[in-house]
Ligand SMILES: Nc1ncnc2c1ncn2[C@@H]1O[C@H](COP(=O)(O)OP(=O)(O)O)[C@@H](O)[C@H]1O
């Protein structure tokens with residue numbers, strides 16, 4: 203089988219190379235999809251999210267906080283408000299939230315401070331905490347003042363808001379990104395109430411930290427019931443469901459990536475099939491000779507199938523190996539959008555599995571044809 | 586009297602363009618062990634068809650093909666494969682070596698079907714190559730050999746498993762005169778020194794002159810079997 207592959211080095215390398223590329227791409231796509239969906243899977247069961255039953259875009263009254271706190275099984279509540287501004291230019295988009303510094307960090311055991319001090323942030327009025335990725339992307343560091351133009355909450359004097367970097371965080375979970383700027387919600391509230399900024403005081407979502415042992419479903423139902431008769435109904439979801447909403451807001455990227463993966467596999471399958479059909483045809487005479495010598499149909503079938511499998515697994519193995527090799531580099535590029543991007547064993551397995559399936563399918567047809575050839579016909583045809 | 590090859594009422598026809606073309610029609614033929622036969626006849630007379638039937642590459646439409654006591658007409662596919670591996674060596678006009686394998690590996694190919702150990706297989710393959718005078722070309726690929734050398738490798742492959750019967754279909758058809766003579770002398774030696782029964786298709790009278798007996802085939806009918814009146818003496822080298 204090896205020798206047959208070596209007989210046509212150019213074709214073997216081209217086909218093997220395309221399998222390599224396909225498997226590499228497949229690994230890459232799968233890792234991306236996994237990173238996306240793992241934000242759902244790794245979501246904490248200790249956190250609930252309370253949002254307007256109408257839409258995430260509708261704010262809830264500030265006063266809801268104290269009512270929610272009274273529900274049994276809740277340890278604390280943290281307010282989150284979407285700020286929706288940009289840094290210098292609109293294309294420099296990243297998320298900013300006004301939050302309660304007292305409860306923010308302790309809601310997230312998956313976060314750790316890598317520079318600056320969280321206490322400084324919590325004490326400050328106009329300070330902010332940024333993700334490590336923002337530091338990498340824009341070079342913000344502790345002590346810098348980051349100007350953010352408010353689109354939802356513009357300042358009345360037309361100037362941008364300014365937040366001084368007090369702390370930088372990183373995360374240990376794929377569920378939480380490293381590209382967000384957090385600032386004290388009270389700064390926003392006071393600015394609006396004091397008349398220096400436009401907008402309405404409201405809360406996008408309340409983050410609810412459950413007491414250990416509390417039943418998330420029961421607590422969520424209790425909160426929903428609280429505002430059942432208005433003034434504004436709420437919807438309380440687990441963090442997993444909440445993340446899923448975000449993933450599906452990305453326009454079903456996972457499905458798109460999966461379709462691309464499928465298309466790549468499909469194309470490669472035909473390249474491989476073509477190679478094996480050519481190999482099977484041009485070896486018609488050899489097949490006849492093998493059979494004349496006494497090799498059975500089954501052996502001939504297996505040898506063509508084996509050749510196809512060998513080629514696919516060599517190509518696929520190289521593809522998966524390459525993916526693993528450049529994993530670190532890819533992670534650096536991908537981490538902004540896809541924290542938790544990794545070429546893990548399951549991804550390598552999927553890549554190799556695809557190569558295996560393609561090799562088998564592409565080898566079956568020519569193998570079957572070779573199996574059915576009579577030695578007389580094969581020798582006559584092959585002359 | 587027992588014959589090595591015994592064909593009784595063998596017919597074989599092919600379908601061609603909706604028509605049935607009868608090639609062999611009720612053929613009877615007996616051949617003895619240890620002899621060297623030349624099968625002669627015009628092109629299209631059914632020589633290859635007959636050889637394929639005797640070698641178990643093909644089955645007759647009716648009749649019996651008894652070779653060494655086995656009725657090949659009634660063996661199943663893989664039993665027939667097995668039988669071929671044990672009993673016959675084929676030599677073809679176009680040599681039919683596997684291009685990707687060295688001479689040695691080509692000769693080793695049929696030995697893979699034997700229960701011999703790896704070492705024994707190698708010894709036997711090397712012995713066969715030495716016998717055909719190519720002991721020093723073992724590791725050459727077919728395309729690095731001349732036509733005559735390729736055909737001698739093919740003969741080594743045919744005798745590697747030590748079959749009783751060697752079937753050669755126009756083995757010198759693609760060779761120049763001197764290569765052809767070397768191949769024919771080799772076949773004659775295999776017959777004389779190793780006692781192989783040889784059935785060789787040819788329409789070259791010079792080639793036929795190496796055989797003991799001439800079998801004439803014409804339009805699916807057997808002509809005569811005659812002792813070769815002008816048989817060439819082989820070079821007569823001692824074994
Ligand atoms: N597989 C086949 N299908 C159709 N026709 C065949 C086949 N094999 C042989 N023939 C025909 O049968 C006749 C005898 O062929 P063959 O046995 O090869 O003759 P020879 O070897 O004497 O030249 C020829 O007319 C040939 O065209």
Ligand SMILES: [Mg+2]
Pocket residue numbers: 632633634754
């Ligand atoms: Mg012929």
